[in-house]
Amino acid sequence: MELRNVFKSDMKQSLHKSNNMRLFFSCLFFLTIFNIFSQETTTLDGALKVKIDSLYREDQFYFGFMYNTLTNKPEGLSQSKLSTGFSLGFLRDMPVNKNRTVAIASGIGFSYNNYNQNLAIYKSDQSPTYSIINPETTFNKNKFSQFLVEVPIEFRWRTSTYENHKFWRIYGGLKLSYLIYDRSIFEDDQGKILVTGNKDFNKLLYGTYISLGYNTINVYAYYGLNSLFKTAKIEGDPIAMKSLNIGLIFYIL
Template structure:
């Protein structure tokens, strides 16, 4: 009897061992490695701090009688703005910053003489001169109010920004070329050193339209035939905002 039981016990032992090995292999094969989930941090306190670059068409308003602009006058500007949100959704903000502007004005008001004692005349038709323009380089300090539809998830949004810009004239140059020669005057003392005006920009994402209206005249003391030159600058163009 014992001889019969011993082979049976051996078969039962090996059968149980084989079954346990099968379940162990199956359990290891079915186990999946854990994936590492990266935590995404949401910046709910974002700011629209940004660089800006603008390209404009420059015009002069309230020009003297018979004076007019000639050719195409351009302006280029750029700088940085610091964003300061004032509501919880951060869609309303104030901003200020620092920038530079270069403005070119082609017109027929001839400037001769010297920087301290300039003489102004209306040149008439362009056939009387080859070139006549003045250029300005200014340091800008914009102060603006901002409304936008931005969120912390997207940087593509509608915006309306507007405010006042103060500009300090750091360099000016006028060039007059006619049959009498070439007159170049730098840093004309008659130009207003401090210019200020209202501006507005509006658009979607990076590209926006831009307009500026000067509130004080370009010249502070220039005259033609005893009449003060009260021209002010008006510019329109496009402005790009880049984070």
């Protein structure tokens, strides 16, 4: 009987030691796996940060809404109604410094500009003629509008980082625009005069622009460097009007 008790006691101690050893090796195995996993996660996180930083660009879609005015106007020409326009497109960002706060960007877009004014455009013998509408003449509408493809080329400065896309910016540069559609319309109580495809308009327009602001919303201004018209004249005097567009532009990543 005593022998059996001694044997049972020895068995219990052996089982207890075996369980302790199993628990010890299980904990050791778990800690080893956790350490390996942690090292892999740290390595992956580091690699991810390097990858994001190395590819960081401010490639952006843009949308602008402008108020359009005219400069170098011929005598008697005035804008009595609000003239508006809009533009949209995409810009490819090319950073030139290590911190990626300075860049050059270019892209492609489209713009529509509308000009309400008192320059009447008629078509006589298939050639447009131009005259300033008499102030005493009553009319419902007189405007010309243009639809253009535009290629902006800009220099960029900003305070952005790859972790923060809310930043201050100053962008400016040169914009080339090609006229693909134009329409002039004069409307009074007697009817409507419509002129499209006016060859007197300059097909290629260019000008300087600047946009500045914070985050998504920015103030924008564009000044045309060449005339909207190429060969148009009023009583022998060339029409050398240029565009000045002021408004807001929105950048979306």
